[in-house]
Amino acid sequence: MAKKQVTIVDIAKELNISPSTVSRALKNHPDISKKTVKLVQECAKRLNYQPNIMALNLRLGKNNTIAVIVPEIVHYFFSSIVKGVEEVAFDEGFNVMLFRSKESYERELKITNSLINARVAGVLASLSKETDKYEHFQKILDNNIQLVFYDRICIGIITDRVVVDDYAGAMTAVEHLIHTGCKRIAFYCSPTHLEISKNRRNGYLDALRKHKLPVEKELMFVCDTREQAMELTPKVLAMDNPPDAFFAINDHTATGILYAIKQAGLRVPEDISICGFSGGDLALACDPMLTTVEQHGYEVGKTAAKLLIDKIKGVTHGQFTNRIVKTKLMVRGTTRKV
Amino acid sequence: MAKKQVTIVDIAKELNISPSTVSRALKNHPDISKKTVKLVQECAKRLNYQPNIMALNLRLGKNNTIAVIVPEIVHYFFSSIVKGVEEVAFDEGFNVMLFRSKESYERELKITNSLINARVAGVLASLSKETDKYEHFQKILDNNIQLVFYDRICIGIITDRVVVDDYAGAMTAVEHLIHTGCKRIAFYCSPTHLEISKNRRNGYLDALRKHKLPVEKELMFVCDTREQAMELTPKVLAMDNPPDAFFAINDHTATGILYAIKQAGLRVPEDISICGFSGGDLALACDPMLTTVEQHGYEVGKTAAKLLIDKIKGVTHGQFTNRIVKTKLMVRGTTRKV
DNA sequence: ATTTGGATCGCAAACGTTTGCATTTTAAAC
DNA sequence: GTTTAAAATGCAAACGTTTGCGATCCAAAT
Structure with a gap:
């Protein structure tokens, strides 16, 4: 049933030469005459020879x-x-x-x-x-x-x-929000022991500082899923002095924010702006389409x-x-x- | 520099026994005394022995x-x-x-x-x-x-x-559209040489027939990307007798349809219904969220x-x-x- | 005719395992 | 003390390659 794999020694037997010659012929080693090279390669093709990678790896110690x-x-x-x-x-x-x-x-x-x-x-x-x-x-x-x-x-x-480039990406995003008139920008972020979280947070903070906006602890939240965002956002909107923009650490979270804002009867972007991070198709499916930091x-x-x-x-x-x-x-x- | 991998013969030398014994001891072969087994396994641990999978594969002819x-x-x-x-x-x-x-x-x-x-x-x-x-x-x-x-x-x-289950999935989806009052259901579909395309098409057709709705060739289109849908849909909406529902072969296409319908100033689902196929986050990001056939x-x-x-x-x-x-x-x- | 010297090729070891079989050790039975 | 069977171990081949080195061959040069 199980037809054996054809090996280098099968070719060698077929041609009445040694396995070493076959091996060399197969890789056009200069020591081998063009005649045998041709013979071997034809035979290999004919028998449908496939080198056994495991043997090769073992021999060469590579992978x-x-x-x-x-x-x-x-x-x-x-x-x-x-x-x-x-x-x-x-x-x-x-x-x-x-x-x-x-x-x-x-x-x-x-x-x-x-x-x-x-x-x-x-x-x-x-x-x-x-x-x-x-x-x-x-x-x-x-x-x-x-x-x-x-x-x-x-x-x-x-x-x-x-x-x-998390830092620069976040910085650019927040600056964009600032340039388009936002003054109170909320930040939804993952737990800060992750490097990427830390870096984006620093980008956010430095953008605020650069443009002389106050950084307010009560505008920064640990929230990085759509579900969390849908639950958290209504509370944030109900604050005494609610934000006029949201910057989210990923697009899923951003879609949750968008949903919650619409539910609250507010308009995006007229009343509130949103910017996500991550990219992908998700951003295009939103209405309006999501402004986001593409990560490549x-x-x-x-x-x-x-x-x-x-x-x-x-x-x-x-x-x-x-x-x-x-x-x-x-x-x-x-x-x-x- | 490159510290050599420790092999079975290294262990054998260390313990002054043969490689075969080591091999057997490592897999608790009954022929080997518990004493040597213990010795070998300790030594293996100590030297941090890791079996060489390539050699093993070669020997066993497995992978x-x-x-x-x-x-x-x-x-x-x-x-x-x-x-x-x-x-x-x-x-x-x-x-x-x-x-x-x-x-x-x-x-x-x-x-x-x-x-x-x-x-x-x-x-x-x-x-x-x-x-x-x-x-x-x-x-x-x-x-x-x-x-x-x-x-x-x-x-x-x-x-x-x-x-x-493409056929049943499509059938169920189209029946749902029919049950919610749709009469003229357009179908956006991939080229029909693909099995899945064929099956979903059959589900669509059989649902129509089952509910005595006419099948109309001019409601079936080859269109399976968001971009194509954004381009095609306005034309379809401008037909003399436009559809009151769209069934798309995937969700990306469905989002394109949704976009085009909104652009045309029509309401979803009041004026026109949409159903997608595929599942995933995309459906949730839409507004309204997309009805779709989840594929698991x-x-x-x-x-x-x-x-x-x-x-x-x-x-x-x-x-x-x-x-x-x-x-x-x-x-x-x-x-x-x- | 002998020596060179390329050009071709083959031998055999090596990579790290597993395993059938032979061999040694052990211990029990006589 | 010998025999015997069982238990424990070792030998060597095999898996399919690659490669250093030696062997062979043939033509050209001496």
């Missing part, structure tokens, strides 16, 4: 697969990143394995362990929200596996990183993969590179014209 | 990775599927490799070739839109690699399949992966199984109350 660990798969930003990774990996002849940490430290631990004994060539990682210990990533490095962090980077480990996950994925593959190939960029991919403010209907 | 080919990565339905696949694969100890066909036959060909020489244990595939030849998939089967199709299945190849991609992915892994493990389900995962109509704001 052509890279792993990407992603907190969530069904997520515009992260799936864009994976797309970018797959794209360059494919072109470079690498296979990509996908793992989902589910925002869980435990799971992340299991994944990294399985990666090191799968002997992958490299791994691209973004921390889970839970993660606050980093030995498992150090262990990856210790096992001579290349590692680069993207987005949710790990400052404890020295290795390459690629991040999105695809670019993040591509540059991270390039960095990793370069390291695997031994191309050195200096010991420790840190790439930042720019964000872009997409001005649409939830903010006023200037 | 614990499965591949999933997906037409697009940044896509709610497909990423949900991938999530499901990763979930069960992880639990079963399999790694998943991800490939994106980009809806291109050429790319699909390259992918399948690289898969067969990577000797993966199995592959999950959904056809690209371009694909109309199937030898490359037959080739996978010929190389003793397990194969199961999901969603965009291939009827030319006999193997397991898991699909979404996560379930599709899970059952497909289970099927595949069972086949890999040699569990036989009968020769050729065909799973259908049910859809669910999510009634929201773009259709009227009954």
Whole structure:
């Protein structure tokens, strides 16, 4: 039933030559005469020879697969990143394995362990929200596996990183709100132990300071899902001195805000402006369409993969590179014209 | 620099026993005395031994990775599927490799070739839109690699399949429109050579027939993106006898329709109803929220992966199984109350 | 006729496992 | 003290490659 894979020695027998000659002929080694090369390659084609990658990997001690660990798969930003990774990996002849940490430290631990004994060539990682210990990533490095962090980077480990320009993105967004006349800008944000949260928060704060607006603690909230936003926003609107704009840490949250504002009978953007962060189709489905900071996950994925593959190939960029991919403010209907 | 991986023979030397004993001790073979087992396992832990999967795979002629080919990565339905696949694969100890066909036959060909020489244990595939030849998939089967199709299945190849209940989903959706008073229901659809397109179309047609509504060719359009819908819909609304409802083959298209209808100054759902297909966050961001047929991609992915892994493990389900995962109509704001 | 010296090719080891079989050790039975 | 069976271990081949080195061959140069 199970037809055996045809191997190099099958070809050798067929042609009455040695396996070494076949091996060399297959890769056009100069030692082999054009005649045998031709013979071997024809025979290989005829028998439908496919090199056994496992044997090859074992022999060479190499591996052509890279792993990407992603907190969530069904997520515009992260799936864009994976797309970018797959794209360059494919072109470079690498296979990509996908793992989902589910925002869980435990799971992340299991994944990294399985990666090191799968002997992958490299791994691209973004921390889970839970993660606050980093030995498992150090262990990856210790096992001579290349590692680069993207987005949710790990400052404890020295290795390459690629991040999105959260600070500048947030700053630009808030400045846009200010330029279009907003004075009291609320900020909905994730827990601040995450780097990205911290950076966006700083962008928000610095934009306010730069334009001499007061920063008010009561306008900053921990709120990063649509559901939370739908619950929180009515209360915020009922404040004595409610905000005239909302800046949300992601688009899902922004859609929740938008919904709540409409429910309250207020107009967007005439009464209140909204700006999101993240990008994706969601923003276009809103009415009015959502002004948001586009993150270019695809670019993040591509540059991270390039960095990793370069390291695997031994191309050195200096010991420790840190790439930042720019964000872009997409001005649409939830903010006023200037 | 590069500290060598510790192997089974390292342990053997350390303990002055043979590699075979170490190998057996590590897996608690009954032939080995509890004393040596304990010794070996302690030593393994101490030296941080990690089995070399490549060597193991080569020896056993097996492989614990499965591949999933997906037409697009940044896509709610497909990423949900991938999530499901990763979930069960992880639990079963399999790694998943991800490939994106980009809806291109050429790319699909390259992918399948690289898969067969990577000797993966199995592959999950959904056809690209371009694909109309199937030898490359037959080739996978010929190389003793397990194969199961999901969603965009291939009827030319006999193997397991898991699909979404397109026919029933479409039928239910259209019946819902009819029950809420719609008489002239337009259908926006992908090119009909795709199975899913064909099935949804049949569901649409049969619902009309069942309720004695005329089927009118001029109400059926090839249109499956937001952009196309934004361009086409105004023309459709300008017809002599315009439709009072739209059924779209996916939610992106539905959002385009919604946009165009609002632009035309008509009300949804009072004047015109809309129903989409696909699910995801998009539907909730719309105003009003989009009534749509939820596809449960996560379930599709899970059952497909289970099927595949069972086949890999040699569990036989009968020769050729065909799973259908049910859809669910999510009634929201773009259709009227009954 | 002998020596060179490329040009071709084959031998065998190596990568890290697993496993059938042979071998040694142990301990019990005589 | 010998035999015997069972328990514990080791030998070596195998999985499919690659590659350093040595072997062979043939033509040209001496």
